[in-house]
Amino acid sequence: MPLPMIDFRKALAVFSALAMTLAIVAIALHFPGQISMDTSMQLYEAQTGRSVSWAPPFMSALMRWLGGSERGTAGVVVICSLLTYLSLAMVANSALRLRAAAGQARLSILRVTACVLLLLNPVLLIYVGIVWKDVLFSSAMSAAVALSFAAAAAEGRRALAWAAMAAALLAMALQIRQQGIFMAPLLLGLPILAVAAGRQGARARRIGAASILVATFVLSLLVTQALVAQSIANSGDKSHSVGFRNIMLYDIAGIVARSGTPTAALPVAITPQQREAVRSAYSSERIDYLIGSREAMVWLDSIPDNQRARVWRKFIRREPTAFLEHKWFVFLALLDVNGIDGCLPMHVGVSGNADYLRAEGIAEGSNARAIGLYAFAEWFFDWPLFRHWFYALVLLAAVATTLLTVMPARLKGMCLVLAFATAAFYLSYLPTSIACDFRYLYGAIPLITMLWLVLLAGGLRWRWPGTSRTQIPQGISP
Numbered sequence: 025m026p027l028p029m030i031d032f033r034k035a036l037a038v039f040s041a042l043a044m045t046l047a048i049v050a051i052a053l054h055f056p057g058q059i060s061m062d063t064s065m066q067l068y069e070a071q072t073g074r075s076v077s078w079a080p081p082f083m084s085a086l087m088r089w090l091g092g093s094e095r096g097t098a099g100v101v102v103i104c105s106l107l108t109y110l111s112l113a114m115v116a117n118s119a120l121r122l123r124a125a126a127g128q129a130r131l132s133i134l135r136v137t138a139c140v141l142l143l144l145n146p147v148l149l150i151y152v153g154i155v156w157k158d159v160l161f162s163s164a165m166s167a168a169v170a171l172s173f174a175a176a177a178a179e180g181r182r183a184l185a186w187a188a189m190a191a192a193l194l195a196m197a198l199q200i201r202q203q204g205i206f207m208a209p210l211l212l213g214l215p216i217l218a219v220a221a222g223r224q225g226a227r228a229r230r231i232g233a234a235s236i237l238v239a240t241f242v243l244s245l246l247v248t249q250a251l252v253a254q255s256i257a258n259s260g261d262k263s264h265s266v267g268f269r270n271i272m273l274y275d276i277a278g279i280v281a282r283s284g285t286p287t288a289a290l291p292v293a294i295t296p297q298q299r300e301a302v303r304s305a306y307s308s309e310r311i312d313y314l315i316g317s318r319e320a321m322v323w324l325d326s327i328p329d330n331q332r333a334r335v336w337r338k339f340i341r342r343e344p345t346a347f348l349e350h351k352w353f354v355f356l357a358l359l360d361v362n363g364i365d366g367c368l369p370m371h372v373g374v375s376g377n378a379d380y381l382r383a384e385g386i387a388e389g390s391n392a393r394a395i396g397l398y399a400f401a402e403w404f405f406d407w408p409l410f411r412h413w414f415y416a417l418v419l420l421a422a423v424a425t426t427l428l429t430v431m432p433a434r435l436k437g438m439c440l441v442l443a444f445a446t447a448a449f450y451l452s453y454l455p456t457s458i459a460c461d462f463r464y465l466y467g468a469i470p471l472i473t474m475l476w477l478v479l480l481a482g483g484l485r486w487r488w489p490g491t492s493r494t495q496i497p498q499g500i501s502p
Contacts, residue, residue, distance in 0.1 A: 029130040032120045043113035050105040054153020057097030063155045064376025078266035081256035082199040083157045093384045097155045105152045107163040111170035115474045118173040119482030135480045150401045162467035164197035172214035187215035191237045195244035210445040221434050272336040273324050274311045274458050278350030279343045281306035291338045298323040308353040309366050310459035357460040359413040367460040372398045412465045422475045429483040446471045
Protein backbone atom coordinates (compact mmCIF):
# COMPACT_ATOMS: atom_id res chain seq x y z
CA MET A 25 0.00 0.00 0.00
CA PRO A 26 1.52 3.35 -1.02
CA LEU A 27 2.34 5.85 1.71
CA PRO A 28 0.10 8.92 2.09
CA MET A 29 1.46 11.96 0.24
CA ILE A 30 1.46 15.66 1.20
CA ASP A 31 1.48 18.59 -1.19
CA PHE A 32 4.76 20.45 -1.01
CA ARG A 33 3.01 23.69 0.00
CA LYS A 34 1.61 22.02 3.12
CA ALA A 35 5.04 20.61 3.92
CA LEU A 36 6.45 24.13 3.52
CA ALA A 37 3.94 25.42 6.06
CA VAL A 38 4.71 22.60 8.52
CA PHE A 39 8.47 23.15 8.41
CA SER A 40 8.20 26.94 8.68
CA ALA A 41 5.73 26.87 11.57
CA LEU A 42 7.72 24.25 13.49
CA ALA A 43 11.01 26.12 13.02
CA MET A 44 9.56 29.42 14.21
CA THR A 45 7.95 27.73 17.20
CA LEU A 46 11.22 26.06 18.18
CA ALA A 47 13.12 29.34 17.82
CA ILE A 48 10.65 31.10 20.13
CA VAL A 49 10.81 28.25 22.66
CA ALA A 50 14.62 28.35 22.59
CA ILE A 51 14.68 32.10 23.19
CA ALA A 52 12.21 31.77 26.07
CA LEU A 53 14.20 28.95 27.66
CA HIS A 54 17.64 30.57 27.41
CA PHE A 55 16.96 34.32 27.64
CA PRO A 56 19.14 36.30 28.38
CA GLY A 57 21.70 33.53 27.72
CA GLN A 58 23.85 30.91 29.42
CA ILE A 59 27.18 32.52 30.39
CA SER A 60 30.45 30.63 31.03
CA MET A 61 34.03 31.71 31.78
CA ASP A 62 34.77 32.38 28.11
CA THR A 63 31.60 34.46 27.81
CA SER A 64 32.45 36.53 30.88
CA MET A 65 35.79 37.47 29.34
CA GLN A 66 34.21 38.43 26.03
CA LEU A 67 31.55 40.47 27.86
CA TYR A 68 34.32 42.39 29.60
CA GLU A 69 35.97 42.98 26.23
CA ALA A 70 32.62 44.24 24.90
CA GLN A 71 32.35 46.71 27.80
CA THR A 72 35.93 47.99 27.78
CA GLY A 73 36.61 47.77 24.06
CA ARG A 74 39.92 46.04 24.86
CA SER A 75 40.93 42.43 24.29
CA VAL A 76 41.88 40.50 27.45
CA SER A 77 41.52 36.94 26.10
CA TRP A 78 42.91 34.87 23.26
CA ALA A 79 39.49 34.50 21.58
CA PRO A 80 38.84 36.10 18.18
CA PRO A 81 37.36 39.55 18.84
CA PHE A 82 34.32 39.34 16.55
CA MET A 83 31.89 38.03 19.15
CA SER A 84 33.04 40.60 21.71
CA ALA A 85 32.49 43.32 19.13
CA LEU A 86 29.05 41.95 18.29
CA MET A 87 27.96 42.04 21.94
CA ARG A 88 29.33 45.58 22.20
CA TRP A 89 27.24 46.60 19.17
CA LEU A 90 24.19 44.95 20.76
CA GLY A 91 24.57 47.03 23.91
CA GLY A 92 26.84 44.88 26.08
CA SER A 93 26.00 43.16 29.37
CA GLU A 94 22.78 41.11 29.33
CA ARG A 95 21.50 43.05 26.31
CA GLY A 96 24.47 41.72 24.39
CA THR A 97 24.03 38.12 25.49
CA ALA A 98 20.28 38.26 24.90
CA GLY A 99 20.91 39.59 21.39
CA VAL A 100 23.25 36.69 20.67
CA VAL A 101 20.63 34.20 21.91
CA VAL A 102 18.00 35.71 19.62
CA ILE A 103 20.37 35.77 16.65
CA CYS A 104 21.56 32.17 17.12
CA SER A 105 18.07 30.78 17.75
CA LEU A 106 16.53 32.46 14.73
CA LEU A 107 19.44 31.77 12.39
CA THR A 108 19.65 28.10 13.36
CA TYR A 109 15.99 27.14 13.15
CA LEU A 110 14.93 29.39 10.29
CA SER A 111 17.95 28.23 8.30
CA LEU A 112 16.89 24.60 8.73
CA ALA A 113 13.40 25.46 7.51
CA MET A 114 14.78 27.49 4.59
CA VAL A 115 16.94 24.59 3.44
CA ALA A 116 14.03 22.13 3.57
CA ASN A 117 11.72 24.60 1.82
CA SER A 118 14.24 25.33 -0.94
CA ALA A 119 14.74 21.60 -1.53
CA LEU A 120 10.97 21.14 -1.73
CA ARG A 121 10.68 23.90 -4.32
CA LEU A 122 13.41 22.35 -6.44
CA ARG A 123 11.68 18.98 -6.13
CA ALA A 124 8.40 20.52 -7.26
CA ALA A 125 10.15 22.21 -10.19
CA ALA A 126 11.45 18.79 -11.22
CA GLY A 127 7.87 17.55 -11.50
CA GLN A 128 7.26 16.02 -8.06
CA ALA A 129 5.10 18.38 -6.04
CA ARG A 130 4.11 15.83 -3.41
CA LEU A 131 6.12 14.34 -0.55
CA SER A 132 5.48 11.13 1.37
CA ILE A 133 4.35 11.40 4.98
CA LEU A 134 7.39 9.33 5.94
CA ARG A 135 9.79 11.93 4.54
CA VAL A 136 7.88 14.78 6.18
CA THR A 137 8.02 12.97 9.53
CA ALA A 138 11.76 12.36 9.17
CA CYS A 139 12.32 16.08 8.47
CA VAL A 140 10.26 17.03 11.52
CA LEU A 141 12.33 14.69 13.71
CA LEU A 142 15.52 16.31 12.41
CA LEU A 143 14.22 19.74 13.41
CA LEU A 144 13.33 18.38 16.86
CA ASN A 145 16.88 17.28 17.69
CA PRO A 146 17.14 18.28 21.39
CA VAL A 147 20.85 19.09 21.07
CA LEU A 148 19.96 22.11 18.92
CA LEU A 149 17.44 23.36 21.46
CA ILE A 150 19.94 22.86 24.28
CA TYR A 151 22.77 24.68 22.52
CA VAL A 152 21.39 27.69 20.67
CA GLY A 153 21.15 29.76 23.86
CA ILE A 154 24.64 29.12 25.19
CA VAL A 155 26.63 32.27 24.51
CA TRP A 156 29.68 30.60 22.99
CA LYS A 157 31.55 31.56 19.86
CA ASP A 158 31.13 27.94 18.70
CA VAL A 159 27.34 28.42 18.65
CA LEU A 160 27.54 31.78 16.88
CA PHE A 161 29.97 30.29 14.34
CA SER A 162 27.57 27.41 13.70
CA SER A 163 24.62 29.78 13.32
CA ALA A 164 26.43 31.96 10.79
CA MET A 165 27.50 28.93 8.75
CA SER A 166 23.98 27.50 8.85
CA ALA A 167 22.46 30.75 7.62
CA ALA A 168 24.99 30.98 4.79
CA VAL A 169 24.22 27.41 3.71
CA ALA A 170 20.47 28.07 3.85
CA LEU A 171 20.78 31.23 1.76
CA SER A 172 22.84 29.30 -0.78
CA PHE A 173 20.11 26.69 -1.22
CA ALA A 174 17.54 29.48 -1.43
CA ALA A 175 19.62 30.95 -4.26
CA ALA A 176 19.56 27.58 -6.04
CA ALA A 177 15.76 27.56 -5.85
CA ALA A 178 15.41 31.16 -7.08
CA GLU A 179 16.09 32.83 -10.43
CA GLY A 180 17.79 35.95 -11.74
CA ARG A 181 18.53 38.83 -9.41
CA ARG A 182 16.80 37.22 -6.45
CA ALA A 183 19.13 34.24 -6.69
CA LEU A 184 22.15 36.52 -6.84
CA ALA A 185 20.88 38.52 -3.85
CA TRP A 186 20.47 35.37 -1.70
CA ALA A 187 23.92 34.17 -2.75
CA ALA A 188 25.53 37.56 -1.99
CA MET A 189 24.01 37.50 1.50
CA ALA A 190 25.46 34.02 1.98
CA ALA A 191 28.91 35.24 0.94
CA ALA A 192 28.70 38.17 3.37
CA LEU A 193 27.72 35.86 6.25
CA LEU A 194 30.62 33.53 5.45
CA ALA A 195 32.99 36.50 5.68
CA MET A 196 31.69 37.10 9.20
CA ALA A 197 31.86 33.40 10.09
CA LEU A 198 35.53 33.41 9.11
CA GLN A 199 36.20 35.83 11.98
CA ILE A 200 34.13 34.16 14.70
CA ARG A 201 36.17 31.01 15.22
CA GLN A 202 39.60 29.84 14.10
CA GLN A 203 38.15 27.07 11.91
CA GLY A 204 36.41 29.78 9.89
CA ILE A 205 39.68 30.42 8.05
CA PHE A 206 39.16 27.30 5.93
CA MET A 207 35.44 26.62 6.42
CA ALA A 208 34.35 29.95 4.92
CA PRO A 209 36.26 29.51 1.63
CA LEU A 210 35.03 25.91 1.33
CA LEU A 211 31.41 26.85 1.93
CA LEU A 212 31.73 29.79 -0.46
CA GLY A 213 31.51 27.11 -3.13
CA LEU A 214 27.81 26.69 -2.30
CA PRO A 215 26.51 30.15 -3.32
CA ILE A 216 28.86 30.14 -6.30
CA LEU A 217 27.54 26.76 -7.42
CA ALA A 218 23.97 27.90 -6.79
CA VAL A 219 24.12 30.87 -9.18
CA ALA A 220 26.92 29.93 -11.58
CA ALA A 221 26.15 26.31 -12.43
CA GLY A 222 22.64 26.65 -13.86
CA ARG A 223 21.67 26.57 -17.51
CA GLN A 224 20.39 30.11 -17.46
CA GLY A 225 22.55 32.74 -19.12
CA ALA A 226 25.78 32.68 -21.05
CA ARG A 227 29.06 31.42 -19.67
CA ALA A 228 30.35 34.97 -19.26
CA ARG A 229 27.31 35.86 -17.16
CA ARG A 230 27.89 32.89 -14.87
CA ILE A 231 31.53 33.85 -14.44
CA GLY A 232 30.42 37.38 -13.69
CA ALA A 233 28.02 36.14 -10.99
CA ALA A 234 30.78 34.08 -9.38
CA SER A 235 33.11 37.08 -9.46
CA ILE A 236 30.47 39.24 -7.75
CA LEU A 237 30.18 36.69 -4.94
CA VAL A 238 33.94 36.50 -4.41
CA ALA A 239 34.12 40.30 -4.38
CA THR A 240 31.22 40.45 -1.90
CA PHE A 241 33.02 37.98 0.36
CA VAL A 242 36.30 39.91 0.28
CA LEU A 243 34.65 43.32 0.73
CA SER A 244 32.50 42.06 3.63
CA LEU A 245 35.58 40.59 5.26
CA LEU A 246 37.54 43.82 5.00
CA VAL A 247 34.66 45.98 6.24
CA THR A 248 33.80 43.80 9.24
CA GLN A 249 37.47 43.41 10.17
CA ALA A 250 37.80 47.19 10.21
CA LEU A 251 34.65 47.60 12.31
CA VAL A 252 35.79 44.94 14.79
CA ALA A 253 39.23 46.54 15.07
CA GLN A 254 37.58 49.87 15.89
CA SER A 255 35.44 48.24 18.60
CA ILE A 256 37.95 45.85 20.25
CA ALA A 257 41.55 47.04 20.53
CA ASN A 258 44.69 45.07 21.29
CA SER A 259 43.42 41.77 19.85
CA GLY A 260 46.19 41.36 17.28
CA ASP A 261 46.82 37.75 16.26
CA LYS A 262 46.45 36.30 19.78
CA SER A 263 43.66 33.94 18.80
CA HIS A 264 46.03 32.10 16.48
CA SER A 265 49.40 32.52 18.19
CA VAL A 266 48.11 31.30 21.56
CA GLY A 267 46.31 28.45 19.86
CA PHE A 268 49.44 27.26 18.06
CA ARG A 269 51.45 27.59 21.28
CA ASN A 270 49.01 25.39 23.21
CA ILE A 271 48.85 22.80 20.45
CA MET A 272 52.63 22.46 20.39
CA LEU A 273 52.91 22.23 24.18
CA TYR A 274 50.16 19.60 24.29
CA ASP A 275 51.84 17.59 21.53
CA ILE A 276 55.22 17.71 23.26
CA ALA A 277 53.64 16.58 26.53
CA GLY A 278 51.71 13.83 24.76
CA ILE A 279 54.87 12.51 23.12
CA VAL A 280 56.80 12.58 26.40
CA ALA A 281 53.93 10.79 28.18
CA ARG A 282 53.38 8.10 25.54
CA SER A 283 56.92 7.47 24.33
CA GLY A 284 58.77 4.37 25.48
CA THR A 285 62.16 6.01 24.86
CA PRO A 286 64.35 6.26 27.98
CA THR A 287 64.23 9.69 29.58
CA ALA A 288 67.91 10.38 28.94
CA ALA A 289 67.46 9.69 25.20
CA LEU A 290 64.57 12.12 24.61
CA PRO A 291 65.28 15.01 22.19
CA VAL A 292 65.15 17.67 24.96
CA ALA A 293 66.58 17.48 28.47
CA ILE A 294 64.02 16.46 31.08
CA THR A 295 64.48 14.95 34.52
CA PRO A 296 62.76 11.68 35.55
CA GLN A 297 60.72 13.68 38.07
CA GLN A 298 59.56 16.13 35.41
CA ARG A 299 58.67 13.32 33.03
CA GLU A 300 56.65 11.59 35.72
CA ALA A 301 54.85 14.87 36.39
CA VAL A 302 54.01 15.17 32.69
CA ARG A 303 52.81 11.56 32.56
CA SER A 304 50.66 12.00 35.66
CA ALA A 305 49.03 15.21 34.42
CA TYR A 306 48.65 14.29 30.74
CA SER A 307 45.22 13.20 29.48
CA SER A 308 43.90 12.64 25.98
CA GLU A 309 40.70 14.40 27.06
CA ARG A 310 42.04 17.91 27.57
CA ILE A 311 45.10 20.09 28.06
CA ASP A 312 43.65 21.64 31.21
CA TYR A 313 44.89 18.85 33.47
CA LEU A 314 48.41 19.45 32.19
CA ILE A 315 48.15 23.20 32.77
CA GLY A 316 47.06 22.46 36.34
CA SER A 317 50.33 20.65 37.09
CA ARG A 318 52.91 23.16 38.30
CA GLU A 319 55.91 20.86 37.81
CA ALA A 320 54.85 19.81 34.30
CA MET A 321 54.29 23.42 33.23
CA VAL A 322 57.61 24.57 34.70
CA TRP A 323 59.34 22.17 32.33
CA LEU A 324 57.15 23.03 29.32
CA ASP A 325 57.50 26.76 29.95
CA SER A 326 61.28 26.35 30.14
CA ILE A 327 61.27 25.83 26.36
CA PRO A 328 61.98 29.34 24.95
CA ASP A 329 59.28 30.86 22.76
CA ASN A 330 61.67 31.21 19.84
CA GLN A 331 62.67 27.55 20.16
CA ARG A 332 59.26 25.96 20.73
CA ALA A 333 58.43 25.22 17.11
CA ARG A 334 61.89 23.75 16.52
CA VAL A 335 61.62 21.54 19.62
CA TRP A 336 58.11 20.46 18.57
CA ARG A 337 59.32 19.41 15.12
CA LYS A 338 62.30 17.63 16.64
CA PHE A 339 60.04 15.60 18.94
CA ILE A 340 57.79 14.64 16.01
CA ARG A 341 60.73 13.51 13.87
CA ARG A 342 62.30 11.49 16.68
CA GLU A 343 59.07 10.06 18.15
CA PRO A 344 56.55 9.73 15.25
CA THR A 345 54.73 6.74 16.75
CA ALA A 346 54.13 8.45 20.08
CA PHE A 347 53.02 11.62 18.25
CA LEU A 348 50.49 9.81 16.05
CA GLU A 349 49.20 7.83 19.01
CA HIS A 350 48.72 11.04 20.98
CA LYS A 351 46.87 12.73 18.12
CA TRP A 352 44.67 9.72 17.44
CA PHE A 353 43.49 9.23 21.02
CA VAL A 354 42.87 12.96 21.49
CA PHE A 355 40.70 12.88 18.36
CA LEU A 356 38.81 9.80 19.56
CA ALA A 357 38.13 11.60 22.84
CA LEU A 358 36.72 14.55 20.87
CA LEU A 359 34.44 12.15 18.98
CA ASP A 360 33.17 10.93 22.38
CA VAL A 361 34.21 7.34 21.70
CA ASN A 362 34.64 6.85 25.45
CA GLY A 363 31.61 8.93 26.44
CA ILE A 364 31.16 12.57 27.41
CA ASP A 365 32.38 12.45 31.02
CA GLY A 366 34.81 15.34 31.40
CA CYS A 367 33.87 16.74 27.98
CA LEU A 368 31.45 19.50 29.06
CA PRO A 369 28.35 18.34 27.15
CA MET A 370 26.59 21.67 27.85
CA HIS A 371 26.52 24.71 30.13
CA VAL A 372 23.70 26.45 31.97
CA GLY A 373 23.49 29.42 34.28
CA VAL A 374 25.90 32.28 34.81
CA SER A 375 29.49 31.68 35.89
CA GLY A 376 32.94 32.98 35.03
CA ASN A 377 35.33 35.68 36.13
CA ALA A 378 33.63 37.25 39.15
CA ASP A 379 35.26 40.67 38.64
CA TYR A 380 34.27 40.83 34.99
CA LEU A 381 30.68 39.79 35.71
CA ARG A 382 30.44 42.28 38.56
CA ALA A 383 31.66 45.03 36.24
CA GLU A 384 28.81 44.09 33.89
CA GLY A 385 26.24 44.04 36.67
CA ILE A 386 25.52 40.35 36.10
CA ALA A 387 24.93 38.04 39.07
CA GLU A 388 26.31 34.50 39.07
CA GLY A 389 23.95 31.57 39.57
CA SER A 390 21.26 29.53 37.84
CA ASN A 391 17.57 30.31 37.57
CA ALA A 392 14.75 27.76 37.48
CA ARG A 393 14.71 27.71 33.66
CA ALA A 394 18.43 26.91 33.52
CA ILE A 395 18.11 24.13 36.09
CA GLY A 396 15.13 22.69 34.23
CA LEU A 397 17.01 22.87 30.93
CA TYR A 398 19.91 20.91 32.40
CA ALA A 399 17.54 18.27 33.77
CA PHE A 400 15.98 18.02 30.30
CA ALA A 401 19.43 17.68 28.69
CA GLU A 402 20.47 14.92 31.09
CA TRP A 403 17.82 12.68 29.56
CA PHE A 404 19.88 12.62 26.37
CA PHE A 405 23.47 12.46 27.68
CA ASP A 406 23.59 8.69 27.13
CA TRP A 407 21.96 8.86 23.70
CA PRO A 408 23.98 8.78 20.46
CA LEU A 409 22.72 12.35 19.92
CA PHE A 410 25.42 13.43 22.39
CA ARG A 411 28.21 11.49 20.64
CA HIS A 412 30.10 13.09 17.79
CA TRP A 413 31.11 9.71 16.37
CA PHE A 414 27.38 9.17 15.72
CA TYR A 415 27.12 12.35 13.64
CA ALA A 416 30.29 11.39 11.74
CA LEU A 417 28.62 8.10 10.79
CA VAL A 418 25.43 9.95 9.84
CA LEU A 419 27.55 12.20 7.60
CA LEU A 420 29.06 9.18 5.84
CA ALA A 421 25.58 7.76 5.35
CA ALA A 422 24.48 11.09 3.87
CA VAL A 423 27.34 11.03 1.35
CA ALA A 424 26.39 7.50 0.25
CA THR A 425 22.72 8.49 0.03
CA THR A 426 23.59 11.59 -2.01
CA LEU A 427 25.41 9.45 -4.55
CA LEU A 428 22.43 7.06 -4.76
CA THR A 429 19.72 9.73 -4.90
CA VAL A 430 18.21 11.02 -8.11
CA MET A 431 17.97 14.79 -7.83
CA PRO A 432 18.81 17.87 -9.91
CA ALA A 433 22.55 17.77 -10.64
CA ARG A 434 23.15 21.24 -9.21
CA LEU A 435 21.45 20.20 -5.95
CA LYS A 436 23.53 17.03 -5.77
CA GLY A 437 26.70 19.03 -6.35
CA MET A 438 25.81 21.39 -3.53
CA CYS A 439 25.15 18.43 -1.22
CA LEU A 440 28.59 17.02 -1.97
CA VAL A 441 30.25 20.41 -1.36
CA LEU A 442 28.42 20.70 1.98
CA ALA A 443 29.43 17.15 2.95
CA PHE A 444 33.07 17.81 2.02
CA ALA A 445 33.18 21.02 4.05
CA THR A 446 31.63 19.26 7.06
CA ALA A 447 34.11 16.39 6.82
CA ALA A 448 36.93 18.95 6.65
CA PHE A 449 35.55 20.54 9.83
CA TYR A 450 35.83 17.20 11.61
CA LEU A 451 39.29 16.44 10.27
CA SER A 452 40.61 19.90 11.16
CA TYR A 453 40.54 18.83 14.80
CA LEU A 454 42.75 15.81 14.18
CA PRO A 455 45.89 18.00 14.23
CA THR A 456 44.53 20.84 16.40
CA SER A 457 42.35 19.45 19.20
CA ILE A 458 43.41 20.25 22.77
CA ALA A 459 40.19 19.24 24.57
CA CYS A 460 37.16 16.99 24.07
CA ASP A 461 34.49 19.59 24.85
CA PHE A 462 31.30 18.73 22.98
CA ARG A 463 30.88 22.32 21.77
CA TYR A 464 33.95 22.17 19.52
CA LEU A 465 32.21 19.95 16.95
CA TYR A 466 28.71 21.26 17.58
CA GLY A 467 28.89 23.25 14.33
CA ALA A 468 28.80 20.03 12.32
CA ILE A 469 25.38 19.01 13.68
CA PRO A 470 23.27 21.70 11.93
CA LEU A 471 25.24 21.18 8.69
CA ILE A 472 24.62 17.42 8.71
CA THR A 473 20.97 18.08 9.58
CA MET A 474 20.69 20.38 6.55
CA LEU A 475 22.26 17.78 4.31
CA TRP A 476 19.64 15.22 5.32
CA LEU A 477 16.83 17.76 4.99
CA VAL A 478 17.88 18.34 1.37
CA LEU A 479 18.04 14.60 0.69
CA LEU A 480 14.64 13.94 2.24
CA ALA A 481 12.80 16.99 0.92
CA GLY A 482 14.58 17.39 -2.42
CA GLY A 483 15.51 13.88 -3.53
CA LEU A 484 13.33 12.54 -6.33
CA ARG A 485 13.94 8.86 -5.67
CA TRP A 486 16.66 6.39 -4.68
CA ARG A 487 18.76 4.80 -7.42
CA TRP A 488 20.56 1.59 -6.55
CA PRO A 489 23.83 0.73 -8.35
CA GLY A 490 23.22 -0.85 -11.73
CA THR A 491 19.79 0.70 -12.28
CA SER A 492 19.09 3.23 -15.00
CA ARG A 493 19.09 6.94 -14.32
CA THR A 494 15.85 8.86 -14.11
CA GLN A 495 15.60 11.63 -16.68
CA ILE A 496 15.26 15.02 -14.97
CA PRO A 497 13.36 17.75 -16.82
CA GLN A 498 15.43 20.22 -18.80
CA GLY A 499 16.18 23.50 -17.03
CA ILE A 500 16.57 21.76 -13.69
CA SER A 501 19.90 20.00 -14.20
CA PRO A 502 22.90 22.21 -15.11
